[in-house]
Amino acid sequence: MNSEKRKIKYYYSKFFTFHFSLFICFFWSSLNCVTGQTLGAVVYTFAQVNDSAFGIQFYDKYNPKLGGDSTRKYFDGHLCNGLIEDHYADGTILHKGYYTDGKLTQYTNYYPDGVVERIFRPTSDRKDELKKYYESKTLKSDVQYYDGNSTLWQDYYDSGQLSYVEEYDKKHERVLRRCSYYKDGKPLSVFVPSVTQGDIIRYSLKEYFPNGQLQEESEALYSKDSFDFFKDGDDKQYNDKGNLVAEYEYVGGKLNNTIK
Numbered sequence: 001m002n003s004e005k006r007k008i009k010y011y012y013s014k015f016f017t018f019h020f021s022l023f024i025c026f027f028w029s030s031l032n033c034v035t036g037q038t039l040g041a042v043v044y045t046f047a048q049v050n051d052s053a054f055g056i057q058f059y060d061k062y063n064p065k066l067g068g069d070s071t072r073k074y075f076d077g078h079l080c081n082g083l084i085e086d087h088y089a090d091g092t093i094l095h096k097g098y099y100t101d102g103k104l105t106q107y108t109n110y111y112p113d114g115v116v117e118r119i120f121r122p123t124s125d126r127k128d129e130l131k132k133y134y135e136s137k138t139l140k141s142d143v144q145y146y147d148g149n150s151t152l153w154q155d156y157y158d159s160g161q162l163s164y165v166e167e168y169d170k171k172h173e174r175v176l177r178r179c180s181y182y183k184d185g186k187p188l189s190v191f192v193p194s195v196t197q198g199d200i201i202r203y204s205l206k207e208y209f210p211n212g213q214l215q216e217e218s219e220a221l222y223s224k225d226s227f228d229f230f231k232d233g234d235d236k237q238y239n240d241k242g243n244l245v246a247e248y249e250y251v252g253g254k255l256n257n258t259i260k
Contacts, residue, residue, distance in 0.1 A: 071102030
């Protein structure tokens with residue numbers, strides 16, 4: 001092969017290598033741009049990630065603090081670590097999460113218009129907090145966790161009025177209160193401990209009409225066998241005028257006597 005042919009082959013090889021490298025760089029940059037400019041990121045539609053009742057809980061499966069047992073991986077199969085940002089098809093941010101070995105430790109999800117949908121973050125070594133928002137930016141839920149168990153759960157109407165609250169002890173073994181409210185703030189139901197004797201806790205349940213009048217009052221005990229409450233004691237029912245219309249006696253969850 002003469003020197004001229006060697007030069008042509010050399011320059012052709014360099015040209016091909018250079019342009020192939022440019023193609024790879026362009027392809028990888030384009031891929032990252034499409035998927036949110038973050039390694040391992042993905043593009044989703046709102047319908048793919050949103051639950052009509054619970055919101056964008058799509059990523060909860062990667063959060064062990066919320067019971068998630070899945071791990072997120074990069075395209076090559078390795079576990080995700082560090083910051084990952086997912087986007088909607090139009091490029092707006094959907095999810096910004098920090099991963100450790102495929103598990104979420106802290107993240108923020110967004111509605112398609114950029115409004116924050118939820119924030120999950122640790123507040124100490126053993127405590128975490130989850131806050132959800134309506135598209136109007138009003139607080140929807142505020143949940144406090146201790147060692148992975150919810151110890152205080154509060155839901156709100158879109159007006160900002162408290163609609164539900166549930167509180168447990170740190171070990172999540174004892175209900176401290178479970179109450180719900182009408183939109184005007186009046187109590188709908190109030191469930192709280194009334195008497196504690198050793199490991200036995202007696203609870204009081206009161207339910208109300210929208211006008212604030214007591215509708216029913218009863219007592220209950222907690223069963224560790226069934227992980228549920230059962231009626232035990234008097235159960236009194238009223239009409240919306242405050243008149244007693246029925247009265248029963250329960251023992252161990254079973255009707256023992258009809259008093260009225």
